[in-house]
Amino acid sequence: MWRLLDLGPVNGYTMTNLYEAVGREVSNGNSPNTVILNHPVEPFVNIGYHQLLEKEINVNYAKEKGFSLVRRTIGGGAILDGPWEQDYFLIINRKSPECPVTIPEFYEKFTKPAIHAINSFGLNAQLRKPNDLTVGGKKISGNGAITIDQANVLAGDILITTPADLMSQIINAPSEKFKDKLFDSMSQWLTSLEKELGKAPTRDEVKRRLVEGFEVELGTTIHKDVLTTKEENNLNDLIAERSRPDWIYSKDNELRHLVSDDGHGTRVKEGVMVLESILKAGKLVRVTVVLGEGRISGVSISGDFFTQPFLGAVAKLEDALVGVELDEAPLREAVLKFFSESGVKMMGVTPDDLVAAIVKTKEFLY
Numbered sequence: 001m002w003r004l005l006d007l008g009p010v011n012g013y014t015m016t017n018l019y020e021a022v023g024r025e026v027s028n029g030n031s032p033n034t035v036i037l038n039h040p041v042e043p044f045v046n047i048g049y050h051q052l053l054e055k056e057i058n059v060n061y062a063k064e065k066g067f068s069l070v071r072r073t074i075g076g077g078a079i080l081d082g083p084w085e086q087d088y089f090l091i092i093n094r095k096s097p098e099c100p101v102t103i104p105e106f107y108e109k110f111t112k113p114a115i116h117a118i119n120s121f122g123l124n125a126q127l128r129k130p131n132d133l134t135v136g137g138k139k140i141s142g143n144g145a146i147t148i149d150q151a152n153v154l155a156g157d158i159l160i161t162t163p164a165d166l167m168s169q170i171i172n173a174p175s176e177k178f179k180d181k182l183f184d185s186m187s188q189w190l191t192s193l194e195k196e197l198g199k200a201p202t203r204d205e206v207k208r209r210l211v212e213g214f215e216v217e218l219g220t221t222i223h224k225d226v227l228t229t230k231e232e233n234n235l236n237d238l239i240a241e242r243s244r245p246d247w248i249y250s251k252d253n254e255l256r257h258l259v260s261d262d263g264h265g266t267r268v269k270e271g272v273m274v275l276e277s278i279l280k281a282g283k284l285v286r287v288t289v290v291l292g293e294g295r296i297s298g299v300s301i302s303g304d305f306f307t308q309p310f311l312g313a314v315a316k317l318e319d320a321l322v323g324v325e326l327d328e329a330p331l332r333e334a335v336l337k338f339f340s341e342s343g344v345k346m347m348g349v350t351p352d353d354l355v356a357a358i359v360k361t362k363e364f365l366y
Contacts, residue, residue: 003034004211004222012044012081013239016072019089019155021234022227023148026091030230033096035214035222036089037207043082044068045170047248048075049310052286052302054252058172067170071248074144074155075306075347077284080170084161084192086206088114090154090214098218099152103145103308103347107131109217110154114141116213117206118158123196130347133158138191147308158210159192160200251302254315258290258298272297275361283348285357289326296321299358305348313344317354326362331355 010018015038025031045062047053049072056078062069067080081087090110092099100106111127118125118133118140125141128134133141133156143156167190194200215222227235241247259274272292279285283305290298299318307313320338324330335351338344346354 001032002214002218002220002222003032003225005034005036005225005227006207007036007038007227009041009083010038011041012046012068012070013243014038014235015040015081015087016046016070016074017238017242018235019091019146019153020073020148021231021238022089023091023151023153024234025228025231026093027149027151029093031228033092033098034090035211036091037087037210038089039085039087039203040081040083043080043166044070045078046081047071047078048304049073050075050251050302050307050314051078051304052251052255052300053078053249054172055286055302056172058170061169065166069248071242071250073310074146074153075304075310076142076144077304078171079142080163080167081157082163082166084163085157085159086203086210087155087157088210089156091148092152094147094150094152103345104130106145106152106154107143111141111143111156112217113210113213114143114156114158116217117209118193120209120212121193121197121201123193135191135196139189140191140193140196144306146306146310158206159190160203160206161194162190162192164190251300255288255300255302258300259288277357277360277363279353279357279360281349281353281357285349285353287357287361289358289361291326291361294325296324296326296358298322301354301357303349305346308345308347313342313346316342316344321358326359328355328359331358 018036022031022034026034045057045067100109107130108127111133114133115125123135125133125135131143132139141156141158143154146153211222275289275291277287283303285303288300289296299321301314301318317338321334324334332355335354339351
């Protein structure tokens with residue numbers, strides 16, 4: 001038997017920290033395996049844990065619209081969340097026999113309830129590996145995963161409607177022309193229940209079908225419950241910490257501390273250069289390298305990839321690259337050694353992708 005927390009409308013800080021507040025208690029056995037249903041009470045910018053906020057988001061536009069800026073602990077890309085979606089979270093103790101061992105298997109098994117809910121409207125949703133659900137080739141649901149101690153979390157949403165105009169405006173586009181192309185792309189790539197059905201179903205109906213999907217696909221019953229006192233305390237502590245600017249801009253602040261000036265090939269001091277690259281692999285990777293006498297003296301790696309664990313994984317990789325020559329062979333050796341010894345796993349980016357992205361920064365030397 002699983003527990004259901006149907007919490008209705010919540011703000012962005014609550015939504016992005018609730019699964020961890022509950023996950024800690026599921027991990028230590030104080031709470032049972034849990035499904036959470038909620039949705040944003042108002043729009044907010046939701047940036048992936050490893051992303052540079054100021055690179056990905058039009059911060060001025062977000063502030064003009066009054067959108068909160070939120071950094072979640074799950075990886076992936078920047079999105080604009082809002083009342084147009086229905087969110088779901090599944091939290092399971094890894095010791096449970098129902099919990100798959102690998103992340104791909106985890107996605108495949110636990111996106112089935114959302115697929116069931118969407119298809120119950122007469123649609124044909126499918127998993128586009130690793131973690132998107134599509135209808136007719138268009139994305140209707142995005143999903144992400146994270147580990148919290150001994151618990152695994154799946155976080156996902158179903159788009160009831162699609163505000164592609166707002167979503168395209170929030171992305172940090174280099175020009176109005178690019179923004180127009182982004183809007184066209186989002187309109188073509190994203191879909192919703194409203195688009196597919198001709199009319200948006202009620203939220204209660206979407207939630208009812210999601211619960212049915214969890215029960216059918218997991219072969220269990222789900223009983224309604226409320227947050228425990230410990231979970232509420234966890235949540236309050238997390239919100240207090242993660243609504244602060246030093247958390248929201250954490251990756252950006254790390255980059256600012258790394259370099260003393262901005263721009264491609266900016267000379268910081270004699271013999272030292274700041275170099276940047278962007279590589280689109282399975283996921284996007286941004287790299288900033290501080291180079292001195294042919295060796296890396298500092299590096300920032302960001303993007304919309306996922307890591308396991310989420311906390312500290314990229315920082316450890318960045319530390320491991322300090323002192324390495326900016327050449328393919330020594331970089332490959334250092335990256336492979338890091339993954340072999342650390343136990344860190346990355347989804348959406350391979351070691352070869354990382355090496356290619358770092359080597360690509362050399363283009364700005366010439």
